[in-house]
Amino acid sequence: MKNILLLVHDDHGQEARLQAALDITRAVEGHLTCIDVTPYPLIAGDGFGFAETVVVLDERESEAKNKSVISDRLSREDVSWSWIDAMDEIANAVLDAADLADLIILNRALDGFPMPDMRDIASRIVARASAPVLAVPETLERFELERALVAWDGRPSAAAALRAAVPLLAFAKEVEIFTAQGPDNHIAPEEAATYLSRHGIKANVRKTDIGKFHADFLISDEATMFRADYMVMGAYGRGRLRETFGGTTKNLLTESKFPLLMSH
Structure with a gap:
């Protein structure tokens, strides 16, 4: 287990995911690949109109800020890491990046936050990915191995x-x-x-x-x-x-x- 794939997205579960990923990557002396996903907007209607464009621009701006924060933090951590930017539905983006992953790090359902639907995302990914999934609660502060x-x-x-x-x-x-x-x-x-x-x-x-x-x-x-x-x-x-x-x-x-x- 050397190749760890981490979902990066600005939500309430991100800190727990990141901490688990760092703890495991250090333990196995592996490489951390971060996939930063800007989701497509879930707006009813035909075509890709003005409202959808506004949502995408807002998401891109939010994820750009998030990337800056997380990249700066990773640069100060003692792990090997790389970055992938993706724009897609979250589960699809992670699956596309997971072919050479040994472990995929996600969340279980986020308490009190229905979006993104991490339970659904984790279930779809574990059903289709060849790599195992680690789903962590948002309250996780450190991933212990004992x-x-x-x-x-x-x-x-x-x-x-x-x-x-x-x-x-x-x-x-x-x-x-x-x-x-x-x-x-x-x-x-x-x-x-x-x-x-x-x-x-x-x-x-x-x-x-x-x-x-x-x-x-x-x-x-x-x-x-x-x-x-x-x-x-x-x-x-x-x-x-x-x-x-x-x-x-x-x-x-x-x-x-x-x-x-x-x-x-």
Whole structure:
């Protein structure tokens, strides 16, 4: 994991995204690519008229100021970085830049700020990107690497997320593989722990019965008790098309207190 792709956009989640990106880039001694997106205006009507032009000009001015601030800050940080300017819908712009990314850093939903719709953006990107997505809450001040919770359901998406997370899990002092037992666990959590052990990563397995609880509640509760710094999880519920937003993923991307490293 050396190539980190960061969404740069002047919104309430930007500082958390940037801090996570800097912490991870330093840890892996990688390169940070910033994609600064000026979104197309979402205005009803045919054609690209005066109102749309005004919105675009305002967005360009705002992002130009934002670029100046962020570039100045990055020039004083001890990381390798580069910059891409894009004008497109945010998810499309990030996907276009993500082919050679090892990790994409976004937000989960922004509390109290419906636009940009980070939950939708993250869900669309994780559905289509080959790289994993890290979605952080806007309250994040520092991305810690010491305690990782792996939410395990034994399905290919969980295995993909686990494989993608290995470079970060290697920094962890404690890793827990947490599973709500069910008849459809394709790969046992013990097999996941064995896989990690071959990478020199020790992981403990904890099982619970799902009962009447929703999976997102159980995962969040376990992450709190474990004092997780971040969570690793597959991105979709069972029986869903790959492009469809799974219920557990949707709920966690709405309100998780913990950064989510996701893959499909």
